[in-house]
Amino acid sequence: MTAPTVTLSGVAKRYGRIEAVKDVSFELEQGQTVALVGHNGAGKTTLIKLMLGLIRPTQGTVQVLGEDPARGDFAVRQRLGYLPESVSFHMALTGRETLAFYARLKRVDVSDIAGLFERVGLAPAAADRAVRTYSKGMRQRLGLAQALLGSPRVLLLDEPTSGLDPALRRNFYELVSGLRSAGTTILLSSHALTELEDRTDRVIIVNEGVAIADGTLEKLRGIARLPTRISVTLADGARIATPNGGQVAWKAVRNRTFEAEVAPENKISILRDVTADPAAVAALHVVEPTLDELYAHFLGGRGMMR
Amino acid sequence: MNNIVIVARKEIQEGLRNRWVLATTLLLGALALTLSFLGSAPTGNVGVNQLDVVIVSLSSLTIFLVPLIALLLAHDAIVGEIERGTMLLLISYPIGRRQIIFGKFLGHLAILAFATLFGYGTAAAALAMTGTEIGLASWWAFLAMITSSILLGMVFIAIGYVTSALSSERSTAGGIAIGVWLFFVLIYDMALLGVLVAAEGRPLPTGLLDGLLVLNPTDAYRLLNLGSGEAGALSGLGGIAGHTGLSGPMLVAALIAWIVAPLALTLRIFSRREL
């Protein structure tokens, strides 16, 4: 196991009287894709800025690739890629000139940038137009292209898919999985939880500056103990099995379709009972709690604790 | 390539693209041509070196226009990038905040120097082409005038950066920049004149007058170009210059101090600013 690429320990950040981040600790491993989710104003952007060394923590320490990103000769930043939320560029320059400027600053060969335009799906004709004429999605793609300059080892993407159409979102996540297999650590903040499902190794939920949940989706599901929804449509003439002494509260939702919410530990035995006679079942759906529901659960629990 | 050069190059590229370079060069060139041909009409045949007349009129033009152009270029440099969101991305790159400021300064200096050199150069070239005889000394004086105009421009670029680093909004920076321009170009001299009038012809102590002239970069510039030689006689400023103990090198040093101090202040403010 290699050393973690990003380490936050006991990090707090205060803006005047606002405590944007309070005592957050986590480590990001090499090759991990991590989603940072939370309400507006939860502190996601602040955490990303701390990891970039753009702001200094009021308490605690931040280590990226073994160094403090806010200090020293900025060698760390050469191996970091950053996409700010609502990214903007110098309007008068063309996309190609913009990317060349950032490439020079990162000491990346300027001849590499043609390939980057292709990777993010920006047509060569568009690359030679002034950024002023770009649509929001095109700007977002240019932003992504600059983040990918110099094959960074850590990518910090603040709401990377905002403004992208569905096709480009898929394209984006393909890009991400390619980078993940190359060993890049990717942290992405997002509000679009449903699209993150199956695409991240790990989810960190922040609320009011506190990391209230951190783990793989499986682990979070285990902690939350949210029920799994099973929906069965019976074949003609069959009756719903009532296992566990009739403890399952089946609800008839449509003609011959029944639904029940079952605890994780009962899930398997109930499924076995229901499917004991395959001929009796016309259709079966098992819906695991979604990331949306997990998110609501953790934030709801938080609300009750206050 | 060095980070400072990379940033300077981008500033120049932007200046060319949004027509800043073209507009300022044309403006300075057109005004310089107009002034030099209008100015040469009345004194045309009295034996005064024509280029010296041009130097006097261009110096007066510089005092009004160059600070204004410099402030317009500079007031937006920091707060504008912060407001548009480009600064956040830039400082996430392996570049120091000092390098950003120095790079911008180099770029803006290049734009201003180009505009001054070519704008004013056309006036001299046009004069030379009309067949006027111009002495070597006059050429040197002309070159010195252009160089000191660029120095004055650098002063106001640096001052513009201070307003830009201090302001939280572009419009504030713009307002302060206009105020700075009015103060140094108009109000200060009017107040100085008032003091001289109030003194009722009694000469001010030399030290005080020197201090007052050096505290305003445009006065230092004025004295440098109009205070001595042919130009002094032409502009009538030779009189005041005679009363001060300020030599040319001292005035140049004052201008350089006026560049260094605001730049240092800008670096200090900007490196502490969180965004």
Ligand SMILES: Nc1ncnc2c1ncn2[C@@H]1O[C@H](COP(=O)(O)OP(=O)(O)OP(=O)(O)O)[C@@H](O)[C@H]1O
């Ligand atoms: N420069 C600043 N000065 C003062 N307060 C700030 C500053 N930046 C952020 N904050 C405050 O810190 C808190 C966290 O902000 P942050 O931008 O990190 O939220 P976020 O999770 O990224 O929200 P969003 O989903 O809307 O992007 C907010 O209350 C915000 O008002």
Ligand SMILES: [Mg+2]
């Ligand atoms: Mg944010």
